[in-house]
Amino acid sequence: MPLQAYGMDLGNPIFSTLQHLMDVPEEVEKAFNAPTRTYVRDAKAMASTAADVKEYPNSYVFVTDMPGLKSADIKVQVEDDNVLVVSGERKREEEKEAKYLRMERRVGKFMRKFSLPENADTNAISAVCQDGVLTVTVQKLPPPEPKKPRVIQHFNRTTDCYNQKKRNWLQTAATGRTM
Numbered sequence: 001m002p003l004q005a006y007g008m009d010l011g012n013p014i015f016s017t018l019q020h021l022m023d024v025p026e027e028v029e030k031a032f033n034a035p036t037r038t039y040v041r042d043a044k045a046m047a048s049t050a051a052d053v054k055e056y057p058n059s060y061v062f063v064t065d066m067p068g069l070k071s072a073d074i075k076v077q078v079e080d081d082n083v084l085v086v087s088g089e090r091k092r093e094e095e096k097e098a099k100y101l102r103m104e105r106r107v108g109k110f111m112r113k114f115s116l117p118e119n120a121d122t123n124a125i126s127a128v129c130q131d132g133v134l135t136v137t138v139q140k141l142p143p144p145e146p147k148k149p150r151v152i153q154h155f156n157r158t159t160d161c162y163n164q165k166k167r168n169w170l171q172t173a174a175t176g177r178t179m
Contacts, residue, residue, distance in 0.1 A: 060117070061135060062086070062114060062134075062138070063133060063134070066088075068090065069090055069129070069132070070129075074087075074127075074129055076136055079113075084114040085112070085113050086136065087111040088109070088111075090110070119140050121138065124138070
């Protein structure tokens with residue numbers, strides 16, 4: 001039930017004073033080793049950005065709902081060579097003449113981080129935002145070719161010298177020239 005139903009007006013100076021008193025500066029929060037408002041806000045933003053992750057034979061696909069956002073409001077990047085980061089900000093349009101009766105749509109910053117597997121090709125990433133759905137495709141690296149066993153030739157000095165002399169003698173006999 002809205003507070004107005006109880007006869008409370010949120011525009012009342014008492015409520016604004018209470019909110020100001022409850023709004024602790026970030027420096028004070030840091031002094032008490034409490035998580036800062038920025039950290040809490042970012043943690044909430046990460047938790048509330050839902051995503052689906054799919055694996056295909058040649059790629060990984062990350063699908064995230066981004067209703068009402070333009071491509072310019074979304075940022076896709078790779079951190080630390082193996083972390084895909086999708087972030088951005090949804091802003092509320094301010095209307096001077098309108099008074100909100102209900103505000104349910106989420107506004108503010110959002111972020112989501114995904115650890116990429118070792119076989120993800122971070123140089124082959126594409127992102128498309130269409131109809132409020134962001135699709136990020138990360139290609140897979142080709143599988144490494146199996147290593148073939150290396151053959152090491154060994155020599156028996158006595159046998160190899162005998163065989164070389166035999167080859168030379170046969171070639172001399174066949175061509176009539178000496179080696």
